Amino acid sequence: MDTPKVSIILPVYNVEHWLNETVISLQNQTLKEWEAIFVIDGSPDNSEILLKKYAENDSRIIVLTQENKGQGAARDHGVKNAIGEYLLFLDPDDLLAKDALERSYSRAIEIDADIVIGDYVQFKDGDICNPKPSKAGYAFHEDFSGLEDRIFVRDDITNDNFFYNSLYFMVVWMKLFKRKSWIDFNIKAPEGLTMGEDFMTVKKMMFLSKRIITVDAVLVYYRRREGSATxxxxxxxxxxxxxxxxxxxxxxxxxxxxxxxxxxxxxxxxxxxxxxxxxxxxxxxxxxxxxxxxxxxxxxxxxxxxxxxxxxxxxxxxxxxxxxxxxxxxxxxxxxxxxxxxxxxxxxxxxxxxxxxxxxxxxxxxxxxxxxxxxxxxxxxxxxxxxxxxxxxxx
Structure with missing residues (x-):
């Protein structure tokens, strides 16, 4: 296997119903040099069995297991085993746009970015979703007005409501993180939390990073599930x-x-x-x-x-x-x-x-x-x- 350019970290708990679609969206990526690290977080369903079958036929798919410790701990476990130049976090019921890795990685290496922020599209579970190459939406351009197409840091974000209340700055997905920076900044999920793990993880990375940039592309198709934690x-x-x-x-x-x-x-x-x-x-x-x-x-x-x-x-x-x-x-x-x-x-x-x-x-x-x-x-x-x-x- 070629050295991966991107390590995709996926914490897994009771998602066997959606894994097939997610894996297909990974295997359809236009950028082929990736590894997908699925961390089974004590999941009681058949997710581990299904993923190991995929791993038998695709060496880029790696399956790790741990006792149930929560999503943050599962991501940390995945990062410890990652070797890609950049990290991308994905929930295993969501999908990647076909050119998500190629466009975000190309953008990252242009300026040796610590963080690349892309867009997302939400769809309801049960609806047909066809992740395809597309530009970012109106909200993305409106929210990043003045920040697009240049390197920025936290101090450049003058709209504080945007910084503290927008998903673009509150969740770890739809972003690419430089793995070396992630490790150097000692980014880890807080232990013992039932919510807010993403917020603290992303905020720490944001405050310490010196090279943040956007990519004009939808990266993640976010599945809205009834009965989910939110x-x-x-x-x-x-x-x-x-x-x-x-x-x-x-x-x-x-x-x-x-x-x-x-x-x-x-x-x-x-x-x-x-x-x-x-x-x-x-x-x-x-x-x-x-x-x-x-x-x-x-x-x-x-x-x-x-x-x-x-x-x-x-x-x-x-x-x-x-x-x-x-x-x-x-x-x-x-x-x-x-x-x-x-x-x-x-x-x-x-x-x-x-x-x-x-x-x-x-x-x-x-x-x-x-x-x-x-x-x-x-x-x-x-x-x-x-x-x-x-x-x-x-x-």
Missing amino acids: TLRSEKAFGIFDSYFFTRNLYKELGLSDHENTLMHAAYLDWFYAHLLKFTPLNLSLNFFKRIQETVNEFNFNELDTNLIGRKRLMSIKLLNFPEIIGLPIYVVINIFSSKIHNRFILLILLFVKNHMPKYIFDKLISGINNILESGRLKKIHPILKKIMFHLLRN
């Missing part, structure tokens, strides 16, 4: 708090500026709220809100620029001082009112609160809002509180 409400939502503490320590380890720390804290405030609404089981919402309260109490506001935190987040932080039975509904509604969400959705939530909340809790909520209005505190949110009162008390 579509279920479960206790895993609480993993966002462990993610925060790992990230806070990483930023200290890297000696990042107060400005960068503030931006990171602001992002986590948004993610706490998003996880509360999207991923937390409803019966655990109060517990999740308590965890937000406890975590925000550990923020060192002397090191944070409140102007960067923003008005909406500061209002939310103040509400975290209220008992959860009162603070939670106000916290949610204020965040919704502060977002560009249709009023009808807000009214439905308020109607739900009115009709389903126990009377004694409802009375406490009304009393709490009245106390805020009468005390003159939190004047900036009084218009919102008055709207809430109006809809809760109307017949």
Whole structure:
């Protein structure tokens, strides 16, 4: 086998149904000098058997096994055994565009890049996907406006919402990483996390890299599966708090500026709220809100620029001082009112609160809002509180 130019690392757990398509997308690559390292992460299905059959006929396919330690540990295991000049991480139910490796690798060696960032296309599981050569989409060009076609570093990314909330800077896939840089920077997935592994891995690599560039091509076809980790409400939502503490320590380890720390804290405030609404089981919402309260109490506001935190987040932080039975509904509604969400959705939530909340809790909520209005505190949110009162008390 020729020395691989790219090592593709694929952590495997319960994906036997999709492996055939993924392997075909690898074998159809226009660049032939690659190795695919499948790491069986204690998977109980037939993935290992299927992959070993492929490996018998294609020496570029390598199958490793380990006890179930999670996706991050599986990727780390794959990197230790990789010999390619560049690394590409791929979930084994996703697909590579036919020219993904050729276009990203050619771009990488043009300027000896540490990181090459490409685009992705999402498709629903069960739909026919035909990965073919294509240019990157409108969103890619819009998001990287001013950064395309040149080498850049973190300081060149002035849109901080883009840096902290875009998949282009939050996940390890649809990117090529120089293996030497990855090893020199000691990039490893945090242990013991149920979420946020990608975020910390990519952010560390981004902050340390001196040569980042884009490639105008779709690299990955991302399969959206019902029942995947990102579509279920479960206790895993609480993993966002462990993610925060790992990230806070990483930023200290890297000696990042107060400005960068503030931006990171602001992002986590948004993610706490998003996880509360999207991923937390409803019966655990109060517990999740308590965890937000406890975590925000550990923020060192002397090191944070409140102007960067923003008005909406500061209002939310103040509400975290209220008992959860009162603070939670106000916290949610204020965040919704502060977002560009249709009023009808807000009214439905308020109607739900009115009709389903126990009377004694409802009375406490009304009393709490009245106390805020009468005390003159939190004047900036009084218009919102008055709207809430109006809809809760109307017949």
